[in-house]
Amino acid sequence: MRLRARSSWRLLGGAAALCVTIAALGLGVETWIARTPMPATLAETATEVRDRNSQLLRAYPVADGIWRMAVRPDQVDAGYRAMLLRYEDKRFYDHGGVDALALLRAAAQAVWQRRVVSGGSTLTMQVARLLEDGSTGRWAGKLRQIRLALALERRLTKAQILELYLVHAPFGGNLEGVRAASYAWFGKEPSRLSPAEAALLVALPQAPEARRPDRAPKPAEMARNRVLARMAAAGVLPVEAAEAAQRARIPRQMRPFPQMAAHLADRVIAETPELARIDLTVEAGLQHRLARLVAQTVARQDARLSAAVLVADHQSGEILASVGSAGYQDDLRQGFVDMTRAARSPGSTLKPLVYGLAFDQGLAHPETMIHDGPIDIDGYAPQNFDGGYRGDLRMRRALQLSLNTPVIRVMQALGPARLMSALRRGGARPQLPGGKPGLAVALGGVGLSLHDLMQVYAGLAAGGQGPRLRVRMEASFERMPRLLSEVSAWHLTDVLRDVPPPAGAPAGVLAYKTGTSYGHRDTWAIGWDGRHVVGVWLGRADGTPVPGAFGAELAAPLLFEAFGRLGTGFAPLPPAPRSALRVATSELPLPLQRFDGGRAGGQPADAVQLAFPPDGAALMLAEDGQVTLRIKGGEAPFLVLANQKPVVTGARRRSIDLPGMERGFSTLVVVDRNGRSDQARVRITRPGE
Structure with missing residues (x-):
């Protein structure tokens, strides 16, 4: 004990003596300080992906898994800053790096109490130690800190020095800086801290491992309460507020850092690894609501079922939410696979485009009669999903019922190449297993991602010519080539708005189409109102069948619930263009009254x-x-x-x-x-x- 007290006296007394010596040396000291080797002050901080309102979506640690996040003093709670300066360095704005009074006081206290009562280090000296990762207990280390602190004060502003402390101070484990600590211990930005939270963050850097709340809750609580008591005594906090804060519970575990839009964040980081911050068009609140909705939906289903949801504004092209799976870390559901980008069979979701192209070509009209019956085209004989046939019916009804044989007749008249060209013109990247497209592409015989389908449907929803979907805030608006005429796009909207909604959902507010791929491997639902387009996929990430899964039964309810999570209500669908032909079948020009262009005879x-x-x-x-x-x-x-x-x-x-x-x-x-x-x-x- 005597040796410890003697060592403390020597250290602190020597530091105080050094201060007096430095003050006496005058002009020679300035040369000594000016020649101080300076460590790097620009440290690597976490790469951040933020939403359209600058809310953190996801952050990535720096080397060795250290959580160190950029922060400015004005981004930190004013109450915390007041406590920090009062507790650690109350003359911070008055001294030049070394507080001689504090050092002399610390030395006197050490001699009188025969133990270290206070360290006497300024915040600038602590920053010097943090930048060099040095010790405080040896004379050489203390001397080096004093010299570097004096040099820092001459080269940086007080705000810059305070910022260095806020970024580098240790808070236990792999946490560095007040922002990382605030996320880990309280799950929020440090801009709004309660007195109890602020006091804990003031106390932790003094002994970050010994006071870690998850491992040493009692020492952490005692240290926090000492800070609160001193703040009350100094008038920084009202006594009642300090006493109430002392009763607050200490966090018992570290919280996970935000991981919203995880797949999307991974992708944009991979595309631009040199950027420290990326701002997305995603809205964090909507992203969170939809991620919860997807997780709740699959929790009631097959244990390997996954799901994906995309939401976009079809007027601006901004993607507002992107849920790539039912759980990013769910291994059973292969949640690490981003199903918004995986190529899958789109099922019946391409049928609206087939009919729209026929409308544009003058081959048909929604009121044109078409035959639903057995068909055999060079050995290709598709059937309807239910195995039945309806005979003659209007194209409007054929699309609403998602019948297969009528759309194949139309596809034969158009030619598969025209559909493939339209998909590419609409911004999709279709993948063909056999190379050459056949009639089966109309029924989903092509690989498309949810993002591809959303891009095409954004064009349909925006009147036949929509914007390119974008996810970066800095990306400029770009209009895609025209996919369909405004009239044909409106006819599709008019037809699909009358598709019966799921039980309990409102009717007539969305134009939407469902799809189920061969073997029940993929179920889809994509719909739009006057402002938004939403796409939903459900299935297994490994592509194995999901017995009994249908788009109308599984994906459509999720689609309508996703629209409900937008919080904006349903935007009205557009009115008919002036040039739209709205007549009964009998009033159509004779060639449009009945479709015969797809007869098997060629x-x-x-x-x-x-x-x-x-x-x-x-x-x-x-x-x-x-x-x-x-x-x-x-x-x-x-x-x-x-x-x-x-x-x-x-x-x-x-x-x-x-x-x-x-x-x-x-x-x-x-x-x-x-x-x-x-x-x-x-x-x-x-x-x-």
Whole structure:
């Protein structure tokens, strides 16, 4: 004990003597300080992924698993800062790095009490020790800290020195800095700390391992209460507030750091590893709500079932939530696999696009009659999901019932290549197992990810031409090429809004489509309102079947619940465009009343062609306001549509004048008596423009 007291006296007395000596040396000391070798003050801090409002989504530790997070003094609770300075260095803003009064007081207390009562180190000296990872107990170490503290004070501002302390101070285990400590012990940013929390964080750096709350709760509580008592005595805290804080419970375990949008964060970090902070368009509150919803949904299902959900604003292209699995760390469900990016069979979710392309080509209209019956095309004989047939019905109804044989008839008329081209134009990256697309692509015979489908559906939801989906706040708005005409996109919305919703869900507020892949491996539901598009996938990450799983029964309820979690209500679906043809089947032009383009016998070789104008042409209106079309091939009579409205019917000549055309972009379609069609999108101008 005497040796310890003698050692303390020597150390502190020597430090005090050094202070007096330094003060007496005058100008020579300045040269000594100026020549001080400086350690690095820019330490590596955690890479952070934040949401659109700067809320932390996920953080990544630095080397050796150390949690050290960037923070500025103004980002830390003012009450904590007041306690820290009062407890550790009350003359921080007055001294030049070394507080001679504090050192002399500490030395006198050590001699009188025969033990170290207070250390006498300033915050600047503590920063010097932290930067060099040095000790405090030896004379050489103390001398080095004093010299470095004096040098720091001459090269940095007080705010910068305080920031270094807030970033580097030890708080137990692998925690460095007040921000990491606040997350680990209280699960929140240090901007708002209670008096009890602030006092604990003031006390911990003095003995971070001996006072770790999870391992030594009693010493931690005693140290915290000593800080509170001193703050009350100094008038920093009201006595009542200090007494109440002393009764607060000490945290008994470290909390996990935020891990929201984990798959998405991993991906953007891998893409830009050089960035220390990445701001995403994701909204943290929505992300959290949907992650909980997904976890609750699969908890009631198969133990290996996983799920994924994407939410986007189809007007801005911003992805607002991305849940890649039912549990990032759930090994049984292979939660580490990001199912928003995994290529799977989309089932029936491509059927709306097939019909939309047929509408655009002038092959059909939602009220066009089509036959649902057995079909065999060169040995390909698909059946409906339930094995039954409905006979003649409107295309509207065929799509709502998600029947297979009608859509294959339409696909045969369009050609699979046209669907593949539309998918790529819409921003998807389809994967074909066999290389060449066949008719089966209309029923899901192609690999697409949930993100791919969301990109395509964003185009449908935004009137046929939507934005490219983006997840970074700094990414600029980019509009995709047009996928469908505005009229065709609206027809799909009008058809799919009448699909019956799941039990208990509101009707008519969403346009949505479900899908189930072959063998019940994947179930899908994708829908949109006037502002948002939401996509849902459920299945097993390893691709094995989920017996009895159907999109309408499993994915659709999750889709509607996800929309409910948006907290914004359902945005109204768009009204019909002025050019939309809204008539009964009997009022359609004759070639559109019944679809015959997909007969198994094939089409005549002499297909109709729009010889003039070519696709993409810019046309100037004639003086009489007419545009002339020239038709090659096909069989009369011909039907001509401009923006899906019939403008000429029963034409037998191959040179046709279209009256009343308006300036701007128009889609012109010619259909022959056999239902074959060709189209061109042109820009019409007036003389002088």
